[in-house]
Amino acid sequence: MIKIRSLVKDFDGHCVLNGVNLDVAAGDIKVVMGASGCGKSTLLRCLNRLLDVTSGSIHFMGNDITHKDTDVRQLRQQIGFVFQQFALYRHLSVLDNVTLALRKLRGLSRADANEKASFELEKLAMIDHRHKYPAQISGGQKQRVAIARALAMDPSMIVFDEPTSALDPIMSREVAALIRTLNEERVTILCVTHDVALGKVLSDNVVFLDRGEVKAEASFDYLCHDHPDAEVRAFFGRGESR
Amino acid sequence: MMQGWHTFFMDLVEQMPLILHGVGNTILLGVTISVTGLIFGIVVFYLALSHNVIVRSCVKGYISFFTGMPLIVLLFLMYYGLPSWGVRLSPFVVSVIGFTMNIAAYNAAYLMSGYNSLDAAEIDAAKSQGFTPLQLFKWITLPQVLLLSVPALSNQVIRNIKDTSVAFLIQYTEFFARIQELAASNFQFFKAYFFAGVVYLLLVSLVVLMARWLERHIVIPGLHRTLDRQS
Numbered sequence: 072m073i074k075i076r077s078l079v080k081d082f083d084g085h086c087v088l089n090g091v092n093l094d095v096a097a098g099d100i101k102v103v104m105g106a107s108g109c110g111k112s113t114l115l116r117c118l119n120r121l122l123d124v125t126s127g128s129i130h131f132m133g134n135d136i137t138h139k140d141t142d143v144r145q146l147r148q149q150i151g152f153v154f155q156q157f158a159l160y161r162h163l164s165v166l167d168n169v170t171l172a173l174r175k176l177r178g179l180s181r182a183d184a185n186e187k188a189s190f191e192l193e194k195l196a197m198i199d200h201r202h203k204y205p206a207q208i209s210g211g212q213k214q215r216v217a218i219a220r221a222l223a224m225d226p227s228m229i230v231f232d233e234p235t236s237a238l239d240p241i242m243s244r245e246v247a248a249l250i251r252t253l254n255e256e257r258v259t260i261l262c263v264t265h266d267v268a269l270g271k272v273l274s275d276n277v278v279f280l281d282r283g284e285v286k287a288e289a290s291f292d293y294l295c296h297d298h299p300d301a302e303v304r305a306f307f308g309r310g311e312s313r
Numbered sequence: 314m315m316q317g318w319h320t321f322f323m324d325l326v327e328q329m330p331l332i333l334h335g336v337g338n339t340i341l342l343g344v345t346i347s348v349t350g351l352i353f354g355i356v357v358f359y360l361a362l363s364h365n366v367i368v369r370s371c372v373k374g375y376i377s378f379f380t381g382m383p384l385i386v387l388l389f390l391m392y393y394g395l396p397s398w399g400v401r402l403s404p405f406v407v408s409v410i411g412f413t414m415n416i417a418a419y420n421a422a423y424l425m426s427g428y429n430s431l432d433a434a435e436i437d438a439a440k441s442q443g444f445t446p447l448q449l450f451k452w453i454t455l456p457q458v459l460l461l462s463v464p465a466l467s468n469q470v471i472r473n474i475k476d477t478s479v480a481f482l483i484q485y486t487e488f489f490a491r492i493q494e495l496a497a498s499n500f501q502f503f504k505a506y507f508f509a510g511v512v513y514l515l516l517v518s519l520v521v522l523m524a525r526w527l528e529r530h531i532v533i534p535g536l537h538r539t540l541d542r543q544s
Contacts (some may be wrong), residue, residue, distance in 0.1 A: 119441055147443040158438035162533050163459045172442045175452060204534040215439075224442070 072097040072228060076242070078127035080113050087113045087176025089283040091125070093226070095115055095261050100254040102270045103263045105152070105280035109262035112155075115230050118261070119150045132227060138258065145293075148176060151229035155236050157213040159205040159220075165192065172205040177224070195249070211242030218249065225227040228259035232244045247272040261313050267307055281305055321504045328495050335491030336512065341518075342405070342487060344472040346412035350473065351466065353413055354420025359450055360460070361425055372421070379418035385479055392483040402484035408477075416473060423465035427458040460533055466468045467524030471517050478513075488512065 073095040080088040087110045095101045105111050112119075116122040118129060120136065122145045126134050136146055159168050169188035173179045180189065192198045195215040200208055208216070214234060221229050231250065234244035238260050254260050263280075264270055270277050271291050277296060278288040287294055287303055295307040325332070359374040379387075388411045391402065402410070431454065459466075464473045482492035490507060496505035 121437060121440060144445065148439055150441075152438065152441035154434050154441075156432070156434045156439055158432065158434035160435055160439070160453055160457075161432070162460060171452060172444070175448055176443050192328040209535060221441075 072099075072132060073261070074128075074130040075114075075118075076128045076130075078114070078117065078129065079125045080110070080122060081125040083144050085094065087283050088117070088124075090282070091280070091285055093285065094261060097200055097219070097259055098257045099256075100250075100260040100262070100274050102274045102277045103261070103280055104267065104270045104306075105263075105265060107196045107265055110283040111265070111280055111282045112232050113263070118151060118230060119147050127248055128305055131255050135293055142178075148172075148224055151224060151226035153214070153217045153221055153229060153231045153234055157205070157210070157212055157217045157235040157237070159216055162204045163210070164204055165197060166214050169207070169223050172220070173223055188219070188223055192216075193225045194222075195219050209242070209264060210238050214238065214242070214246050215249070219254070222253075222258075229253070231260065231262040231264075233264050233266070234262065235264065235266050243269060244272075252277050279306070317501065318504065321392050321499065321501045321508075324495060324501070325427075325508070328491070328498075329338045332488065332495070335486060335488035336516075338486060338522050339474070339477050339488040342412075342477045342480060342485070343406055343470075345409055346416055346477075347408060347415040347470045347473050350416025350469070353417035353457065353513055354424060357417050357421035358424040358428070361421060362428070362450070362454075376418045376422055379415050380422065385482065387415060389480065391501065395422065396437070404480065404483050407483055412473070412476070412480075416469060419469055420466060423462045423469065424458050426465070427461035428454065429460060431457055435438040457533075460531060462529050463524075463531060466502050467520070467527060470524065471520050474516050474520055475513060492516050 073090055073093070075093040078088050078091040078093075081197065091110075091114060093101070093103070093114075103114065105112055113122060117124050118136075119133075120141070124137050127137070128140065129137050130151075134141070159165075160171065163171060166188055167184065167201060169191060170179075170181070170184035173184035173187055174181060177184075189198060189201070192201055195218060197212060197215050197219060200212060200216075203214070205213055216231070234250065235246055238246060243266070250260060250262065250273060260273075262269075262273060275290050276297070277291055277294065278285055281302075286300070289298070291307065294303055296304065298304050298307075347438055357372055357375060360368055361376075363369055363372075388407060391411055392404065392407045395402065435453060435457075436449065439453045443453070478489035480487055481493060484490075492505050492509040496502045499505075
């Protein structure tokens with residue numbers, strides 16, 4: 072579904088992504104891990120063109136989306152994005168957060184949008200909170216609403232940017248379980264995180280990004296115990312005690 | 314002393330139709346410039362968010378110019394200056410244009426302050442959903458910025474009502490112009506201006522009550538509690 076080749080992203084001479092190669096197959100769950108500042112979020116932002124790449128290519132469903140003729144709005148509607156800080160629209164109720172794009176971008180009537188949103192909120196156990204506002208619900212609930220908002224658009228895939236970094240351990244486990252459930256329902260997922268415990272729950276196979284380069288792609292156990300680079304072993308070893 | 318007040322009130326009653334007409338003109342001008350100033354202020358604010366450096370610089374220049382220039386200078390320039398270029402406008406039209414330019418600059422500055430307190434992640438979220446810049450502004454940015462700016466915008470409306478008195482200097486017959494006429498006819502200046510002060514106080518109190526009601530009822534549920542906790 073996604074094929075990233077030699078991706079470079081440079082900010083005024085500071086190279087954040089330096090020749091990244093990455094593949095995500097349809098229905099797959101891919102976890103990209105790395106320390107803060109290694110370029111994980113930049114990678115996701117390049118993927119839905121919130122940032123323009125410096126060089127390299129990103130093929131999404133066969134099309135090079137780095138091309139200037141790419142219909143960026145269409146692309147963005149196909150890739151659901153769940154942000155680190157939830158990024159719910161705080162002036163809108165939970166229900167309206169989910170229906171806004173359905174009504175304004177997809178042209179659904181309010182009744183149809185409400186029906187679709189209610190279905191997603193029901194699935195994520197948030198239907199009873201639909202009339203509340205973001206400031207009135209917990210962090211874990213906000214993350215569920217953010218996921219419902221992404222799912223409501225029937226995206227081809229969902230990308231998660233540090234989905235548990237603003238959550239306590241209990242809520243983190245809930246969200247991790249939720250992401251796994253989504254993937255079991257054949258939703259393609261790309262998740263970037265520095266949370267080793269989350270990475271371990273989500274996938275056996277993880278990509279390790281370091282200073283803008285893919286340093287390793289292997290099983291969690293290999294990266295933790297057998298990888299020749301001590302730095303890599305040390306990074307993944309952090310999750311062992313959890 | 315009481316005799317003086319009695320005479321004053323007799324004159325006041327006699328001129329009451331003209332004074333009420335003046336109050337009507339004050340309210341008409343106050344409401345008109347508050348609405349046009351808000352609408353034009355929103356347009357200026359939208360342009361201030363442009364990615365185009367030239368547009369942003371022009372907006373910055375506009376705000377600096379009109380917040381820096383005394384309103385009376387602007388009104389005199391348009392009412393007494395433009396006829397030398399062959400452009401003659403009525404006092405009401407000059408007042409509406411002059412006040413609107415001035416108020417829009419202030420309102421745009423208030424809206425920019427509100428915008429700075431928005432969560433940047435929300436803007437990214439809206440972009441990542443596929444909203445166009447105009448849709449993003451209409452459905453995400455503007456509603457929140459307006460809600461956050463209610464206290465500043467309502468204070469501006471109060472200022473607008475008080476500032477309408479300046480329009481009498483370009484022959485617009487609003488309330489203060491009528492009070493001037495009354496004072497000039499009976500030389501009871503203290504009483505006339507005291508009465509004017511009371512009437513302005515009543516008008517402003519009415520706006521304050523409406524503004525406070527608005528501030529209480531148009532809030533983002535739970536948000537102020539969260540902001541209080543954060544501070």
